[in-house]
Amino acid sequence: MEDNIIHINVTDRDGSVQNIEIPTDVNMSLMELLKAWDYNILATCGGMALCATCHIQVLRGAENLNEPGDMELDMLDTLPDVTDQSRLACQLRLGNENDNLSIQIEGSLADNLS
Numbered sequence: 001m002e003d004n005i006i007h008i009n010v011t012d013r014d015g016s017v018q019n020i021e022i023p024t025d026v027n028m029s030l031m032e033l034l035k036a037w038d039y040n041i042l043a044t045c046g047g048m049a050l051c052a053t054c055h056i057q058v059l060r061g062a063e064n065l066n067e068p069g070d071m072e073l074d075m076l077d078t079l080p081d082v083t084d085q086s087r088l089a090c091q092l093r094l095g096n097e098n099d100n101l102s103i104q105i106e107g108s109l110a111d112n113l114s
């Protein structure tokens with residue numbers, strides 16, 4: 001890890017891949033980070049684990065993420081396309097240990113825009 005920088009690998013719904021570098025002290029959730037980088041994440045609930053528009057799959061680095069809470073698990077249970085790798089980006093706080101995290105944004109654009 002470079003000094004105070006973590007790298008997040010993001011695959012968008014269309015398959016495009018981008019490596020994002022952020023300072024370790026940015027103190028953002030992954031949802032906030034994706035929105036800041038103009039990914040199409042509605043986050044209509046504002047990060048309360050209530051809308052699931054921030055659904056992602058964790059491709060690498062899941063072992064370094066905080067465990068999902070009951071609200072996140074309950075919301076994930078409602079999704080038709082949930083997998084063992086599913087998380088809600090709003091529930092993921094990023095820190096040093098998340099260097100080289102790799103995620104894929106889930107859900108169709110149409111779902112997210114409705």
Ligand code: FES
Nearest residue numbers: 049051052054090
């Ligand atoms: S922003 Fe609503 S569940 Fe994550």
